[in-house]
Amino acid sequence: MTTLVHDCEPTLTDRQVIQFCRDGYMEFPSEVAQDVVDRAIAFIEDNPDHRRQPVTLLEEDWFLEGLIFAPAVVGAVRSLLGKGFQLARMLANHDGKCPEPQPLGWHVDGGNMHTYALNYLQVFCLMQDTTEDMGPTELLPGSHFILGQSALVSHYGAIRGTKKCVGPAGTVFITCYPIWHRRSKATAASGTRHLFKYNYARTSPPTRDWIIEPDFDPAVDTREFSHLEHGGLFMRRNILDCYDAAHMYLWLCGLEREMRYLGGHTWPMPNNTDIGEMRAAPPSLSTTPDAWRPDAPPI
């Protein structure tokens, strides 16, 4: 098996990187061609012993080029994980039978770690047109910042603001590994829903080498960090959503040492862009990098 290291140009912008930090996932509709999806499903049907772990597909060039390294997806992965990211040698197929009246319990996958670092990504690919009645994966946006192991969250049921991973075949969802998810209940009378799951890993240090937008300034446009301002659920202390997303963004920029929790109306509290740069923005993002900045030791 060849080493599954890949390199390509980053395709995400600053705003999109922040969006991922904030929401914990990103969606790419119909990114994998139908014929690639069909061929992969045919492999599953022809090789029932590999039905749930079709890892041998990772030996196939058509599969790697068409699905694993689909251009828009790897451009996003490259933006988030840096140069020379690697594919983990695992491929799972979650085949869910329909109907299934009870949803799975909410969970985070084994091996998760709650951190501002982004060293790997978990990816889901819809292997057929997937509708709500087929029991699609359900995510809780923003939950990658909530500390909760699977054993503590499995009794939860309906949660407001969730995202059901529906869409045409070949739709890909890139997720932050510790995001809460589950299979929702399936009301369809028959059939099987297939979902491929795989991981990419970082092999280089984080740096802000994605697309820099000339009309976007992260020291000014701090609303981008706010989950609440983008329709997110109020799940945590006010403004903590901004701090957490900003902290992950700075880590990805290779600037985590500049992250400070200052409170009050300082960066990254949501800002009215008319007033310009937010007070105490990180030096490397600021127009006044040498200015004095406050510190705020926690009690």
Added chain:
Amino acid sequence: MQNHQVIQDCLDQFDKGTLTREQLSEAFDQVLPRRCQDLLYLQAAETGLDVRLIGMRMLVNGELWEPEDDDWPYSCVMDAIKDGWRVISFPNMSLSLNENRTYGLGFEFILEKCQ
């Protein structure tokens, strides 16, 4: 049928010598129905009883149930209390002692009904 009448019918049949084991078993089920605890998990955005709910799940008649989409039977804990649910557990504040760390979903109330 009132419990008293059920017992009286059994006694009448016993006196006539026609009471069967099945009739007596049915009478037991009517007079002493199996009590089943229903549970309601509610996660509120804050600790207040009138605060918007962000999560919900029920155990009713031994079956797990959760609302579809936005069609939720209660909008806050107080609504559930008004509907006869009794609070048996208030939110665990030890999960909120560090203001910068969030454990779990919102503030969880557990309520019960006995049928």
